[in-house]
Amino acid sequence: MKVWVINAEGGIDGLQMIDRDIPKPGPGEILVRLKANSINYRDLSTIKNAAARGIAGERIPNSDGAGIVEDVGPGGTAFKKSDRVVGTFFQDWLSGSIHEGVMASALGGPIDGLLCEYALLEERGALHMPDHLSFEEAATLPCAGLTAWHCLIEGGGARAGQTVLLLGTGGVSIFAQQIAKASGIRTILTSSSDEKLDRAKALGADVLINYRDCPNWEEKVMEATDGRGVDLVVEVGGAGTLEKSIASVRVGGRISLVGILTGGQMDPTSIMRKSITLQGIYVGPRDMFERFNAALLQNDIHPVIDASVEFADAKEAYRMMEKAGHFGKIVVTI
Amino acid sequence: MKVWVINAEGGIDGLQMIDRDIPKPGPGEILVRLKANSINYRDLSTIKNAAARGIAGERIPNSDGAGIVEDVGPGGTAFKKSDRVVGTFFQDWLSGSIHEGVMASALGGPIDGLLCEYALLEERGALHMPDHLSFEEAATLPCAGLTAWHCLIEGGGARAGQTVLLLGTGGVSIFAQQIAKASGIRTILTSSSDEKLDRAKALGADVLINYRDCPNWEEKVMEATDGRGVDLVVEVGGAGTLEKSIASVRVGGRISLVGILTGGQMDPTSIMRKSITLQGIYVGPRDMFERFNAALLQNDIHPVIDASVEFADAKEAYRMMEKAGHFGKIVVTI
Amino acid sequence: MKVWVINAEGGIDGLQMIDRDIPKPGPGEILVRLKANSINYRDLSTIKNAAARGIAGERIPNSDGAGIVEDVGPGGTAFKKSDRVVGTFFQDWLSGSIHEGVMASALGGPIDGLLCEYALLEERGALHMPDHLSFEEAATLPCAGLTAWHCLIEGGGARAGQTVLLLGTGGVSIFAQQIAKASGIRTILTSSSDEKLDRAKALGADVLINYRDCPNWEEKVMEATDGRGVDLVVEVGGAGTLEKSIASVRVGGRISLVGILTGGQMDPTSIMRKSITLQGIYVGPRDMFERFNAALLQNDIHPVIDASVEFADAKEAYRMMEKAGHFGKIVVTI
């Protein structure tokens, strides 16, 4: 089988497609024939900083993939051949709060990921795909989709009638927009592109702010909330936007902090003065993924796929991610 | 002004329309010209069991009313003349958990209610009506509407993708259906009438069960949830249905218990064996009402009014409630 | 090795000690040489109602045991030979909320228990014993100890300054007393024996009620809380006491419902009227057990062992449980 691997020197150009033997599933494992991957900023960052993240040998990148069960390990009952499945970002985080122990089980980082034709997954590290989704759509769920759900609903506690601030039109923000719309939650969404704002409006975004036209966009947020501020921010932008997010949230409000931050510093004074809760969120556990899938199915939500490239052209997907001009998700078909 | 009062002997026939002076608002009070009331089963029960509930003199019934601010007490700033307002069920429950202290402030029971042309309300016991609602619609919110919101969302913790069981088509159940629909929550709704089931379907109910045709309807609920049971029941029926509700809920699930129960007994064994949480819910605090109103406005929800009678014919409204054949709410226009 | 097994006909007298081969641990398993068991009412009930619970063949009883790791399955790293370990009641409930899937993994019911000289446990179904405890003490934790912790702290949310009602002096109630004392929580404890009340007082119980002397003991509870009622009841007594517990709890309070109920019926009206939360609790997950163990260690809590019998005399332990006159826990040494 063909697999893509990260090169010791790192970088998109260093990615190599090599051959490996198709593995046999042991007890508790399944062999999955991958049909699609999606790309996250974290995957790009891992490729570019492989050495710094302790990746030495030939590591397969990408946390997110969906495919078909090809073989089931001895005694396995959770899945059968031909089942359509999607992997979990953390193979070992089943439920409950995050803890140190799950970190080493993240696909496409400390262990091999899914940019390959076949992969072994733990039975407990895979779920049945929602029936209404294609492989490409399901492949967008494990990292960006579940993160958005966690930020907004199970971590953020947002509900109908609340107002949430979403930053930009990357994978997490667009998922959050779709979940919010289905949940009766009002959204304020920012972008530097009027064309993207139009697309977000079509997804139900209630208030649209072009931050290029309006550098003090936190003032627009306050106007749109009658001077009160939003209940929740899904903060994907990093230190550059965090201070504006803090200025945009109401007294007693919440910020879900997510994604690979661009660095920079922030002043914590306002967090205290406004009694804000700033919660770091890192994907989520398996049982939360199941609840998220139920929400997608019930509300017939289809992930927004901005671009799709062939397996052989996978480098192109990372270059798109690098340019950061996408709306929703970039996928690789296998 | 004209006011309806409960007679010492109780009962619908004992209700009397009498004259009283229009009162003057003191500090912290507003005078409201009522435009509409809605009727709850609790109001009927109070009228029929007045003596047993310690009501001796001429007590104005009804907890739920909406109207126009006619006068503001000295120093009042929260409202101004002509504001459209709705009262809160408990005049003294502002926020936080319920406690004994709020019980004596329930309108239309221990203190006078709103079936009258003018009434004094505490400033803290009134809210601005949602802009998109008529007086009749707003008058349905304080008891049945807020109870449904509390049962489903803030007490019940339901969210998109979960499945909720609703019993019948009374005020609370129909509100719960509307809130669930707006929140991406799947519903299973029971009724003895196919015509009412059709109306519920039009409101978005996902699974409809005629419990007359299907006395073991808990089995239908299990089928509709792949043998798992619902996440939440909004239990309005009382002891008669409670055991079926317990049979219908999943392991670890929840039952929001509401309304004036019809009596009867239940066996608590299954609550323990299935690790069910059974939570008694009694309307809700003022700040929860504000959050509920925001959800109604954001999702353009209009309460379902089944019948509307004139102030002079108020007895007729209670007779309709007694027959229990309604779908949604019964209102009185003033 | 010697193992006790439940006889098809059930009952204490039907228990038989037989020989079995010592098993070999497979991947993910450990072999434990048991040093102690503790007995719960559920174990007695299983023995007496074996057929009704679907137990056909020779089933080893008892959920609770502690011992020494004798062998580790291939690839196992969580434990090593000679580690002192205690099993978890549900071998498959690791964290998060309870769900149907864990039920079949309860030791000493649907699968073999620990009244034997050696047993295989899942690695994920065992924990290191707290350092300060003996095997006998550790053997009391998995069911009664963790249940008390769940009822009081993680499910009940009790904290310093609250008042909790404990019923009787069985295993769960005495554990709850010890946890409450260490957590700054005030307790009211009932018993029919002044001698046991004295022993409870020595453990720090704040208010003691002899329910034989005072059949309307809920009135004493109200007096002891200035007419307000307790914040939480750990309800182990069943339907017979549940109505008194409901009368004893404050408006908005909570009842943790636990144990094998003695049957009977209850009227749910007061649950609604007082906005009570009644939560069925069934032991708890593995990670909660770890948190409980940390609390025991930090506060140097030693479980109260009322009686200890030899392995060969195990029937005697069940007979003591049947008489229900114990204070704390009954253990079997192996």
Added chain:
Amino acid sequence: MKVWVINAEGGIDGLQMIDRDIPKPGPGEILVRLKANSINYRDLSTIKNAAARGIAGERIPNSDGAGIVEDVGPGGTAFKKSDRVVGTFFQDWLSGSIHEGVMASALGGPIDGLLCEYALLEERGALHMPDHLSFEEAATLPCAGLTAWHCLIEGGGARAGQTVLLLGTGGVSIFAQQIAKASGIRTILTSSSDEKLDRAKALGADVLINYRDCPNWEEKVMEATDGRGVDLVVEVGGAGTLEKSIASVRVGGRISLVGILTGGQMDPTSIMRKSITLQGIYVGPRDMFERFNAALLQNDIHPVIDASVEFADAKEAYRMMEKAGHFGKIVVTI
């Protein structure tokens, strides 16, 4: 009566003692004869930055005071003459989450405080003192005491068996130590003084770190938690210590952020990477104060008073606060 007021130019030296008439309580108010105040860093900061905080005229400083009810406004029933009472920091925050509306009701900032012989308080802005406390002790509760309780218990969710990091020996940290001890919570406490560490040890602190001897004290914290990190930090030190606190907390842990920060910047990356929750906490509502008082009474906790000065020498109390060398609280007797 004598009152201290803040001078327009600000600063401790600008404080003036002047005469005012003793006011008469209106409806819903009580007149309190103050017996003691306590000083918080916030009071010092207000005095020194009066103009920047919009204080123009003669404003009485200090949020925290206890005394005797001297007179009750018309119709008042919550208190009677001679009752021993303590004020609440926010006169208008009764229960539920913080919101913008309560900010203007903070004593000793936007409105007059309690460094005076007599003051009017809202009935809803006062509580009965815990019976076991003196006026000096009760005067320490409203800001520092309640903040510590909120940070540790109701906001922080700490419970028996968890480990909490406390920074320094100021009022909040020492209250947190006392509450933790009573609640079975393990503490790690830092100070630059071995003498203060000894005093903290006498209060039950489990692990003591002299941060002057050990500048990389976060490493000591990790050692003391077997490399895992603490469950909770009560962060009073500001940006200077925040990065070390973040390094000291476990994956999925929590930081309660409190106090007037010393400025500076922080890097939010670790908050995301370790899934930390950073919650700004600003005192707490009235009903939380009642629950805190119950915990003090049940556990016979007496606040630690480091120094006590006379009313006439009040400036001296602020100078002590400025030197920041205290252990626990500084009070003013009146």
